[in-house]
Amino acid sequence: MLIRQEPEGLYCEAGGFYIDPTRGVERALITHAHADHARRGSRHYLCAEPCRALLETRLGKKQSIETLAYGETCLINGVQVSFHPAGHVLGSSQIRVSHRDEVWVISGDYKLHPDPTCARFEPVACHHFVSECTFGSPIYQWPSPESQWSRLRQWWQRHQQMGVNSLVLGYSLGKAQRILHACHGMEGPILVHTSIHDCIPAYQAQGIHFPPYQILSTSTLRAHDGKALVIAPPSARVEHKLATPEHWEIMGVSGWLMTRTQxxxxxxxxxxxxxxxxxxxxxxxxxxxxxxxxxHLMHGDSRMLEQVLGSEGRQVMRMERSTRKIETSSEGS
Ligand SMILES: [Zn+2]
Ligand SMILES: [Zn+2]
Structure with a gap:
């Protein structure tokens, strides 16, 4: 097999490279800049061009990072490699690996719903498709993003009239920028956590623009108290630092919120x-x-997909990663 699972992650022996390795290796191909896919410690990195600035933000500027434009091919030890949009977050890619008539596509994380902050998912024909299955159950069917953003608008407006601040929680890379972008045309002050702000230049460099905002601080909060929409990652736990908890309403933004238990x-x-x-x-x-x-299925509960695909006569295999603990608390859901 051209690609196989090793303790360090997906490995292409013929090419001598890993995809999203879990620890430092000689050559790492990176699908996207989320922490559970892009880790420090590798000697050489290769990613899609729009991912570069985010990777530098996450790993540090001193890394050796090479890039390919979407669709551009290169040879690594005779193995052909190219990156194709995965629609997950800015710069996210499916990686196509081909050698001696065998073609693999490693999807990383992906989505098909429209997202104005990144390139849209592009199907790539292959023999072996490595797919995530984070939401591998028929209960997960997303409403249109537009319907959700109009709920956000009404929610924030209602709070402004009541003199209550609105806190929206979203991961600092990808989700938060998507939320901020959706605020185009909404009225009122937007305050953004600094970890979200840090990723913004990478988006602007790709021609993606955002409505005006200020960085969240005690003084910007004080200046806009009772009117503000605050966007922060759940991990920042800003809700615990709020001066007047009674003047806040909090909302999460996640696929997991589809089920009541979650x-x-x-x-x-x-x-x-x-x-x-x-x-x-x-x-x-x-x-x-x-x-x-x-x-090949990875990330998440694959049982239902295995059943459905198996009944269609497809070959289905489970690819286990050694990092399931990290994956359950991972970013970008
Ligand atoms: Zn991700
Ligand atoms: Zn992931």
Whole structure:
């Protein structure tokens, strides 16, 4: 097999490279800049061109990072490699690897729903498709993002009239920029956590523009108290630092909020169902579009997909990563 699972991650022996390795290796191909896919310690990195600035933000500027434009090919020890849009976050890629008539596509994380902050998922034909299955159950079917953003608008407006601040929680890379971009045309002050702000230049460099905002601080909060929309990552736990908890309403933005138990677990009654991963119909569509005879599933509970694809006569294999613990708390859901 051209690609196989090693303790360090997906490995292409013929090419001598890893894809999204879990620890430092000689040559790492990176699907996207989320922490569970892009790790420090490798000697050489290769990613899609729009991913570069984000990778530098995450790993540091001193790394050796080479890039390819989407669709551009290169040879690594005789193995042909190219990157194709995955629609997950800015710069996210499916990686196509081909050698001696065998073609693999490693999808990384992907989604099919439209997202103005990154290039749209592009199906790539292959023999072996390595697919994530974070939301591998028919209960996950996303509403249109537009319907969710208009809920955000109404929610924020209502709070402004009541003199209450609105806190929206989204991961600092990808989700938060998607939320901020959706605020185009909404009225009122937007305050953004600094970890979200740090990623903004990478977006602007790709021609993606955002409505005006200020960086979240005690003084900007004080200046806009009772009117502000604050965007922050859940990990920043800004809700615990708020001076007047009674003057806040909090909303999560995640695919997991589709189910009531998850909402309860997260302590949130409100939530926008917006995900950067494929929902059930998206997974099936992407897998079909790949035309692959063998589907390798990773990230998430693959049992239902295995059943459905198996009943269609497809070869289905489970690819285990050694980092499931990290994956469950990973970014970008
Ligand atoms: Zn991701
Ligand atoms: Zn991931």
């Amino acid at each position: 909402r309860r677990k997260k302590g949130q009654c409100h939530g926008l169902i917006v995900s950067d991963h494929a929902d059930w119909p998206g997974l099936l569509e992407a897998i079909n579009a790949s035309q692959a005879h063998t589907i």
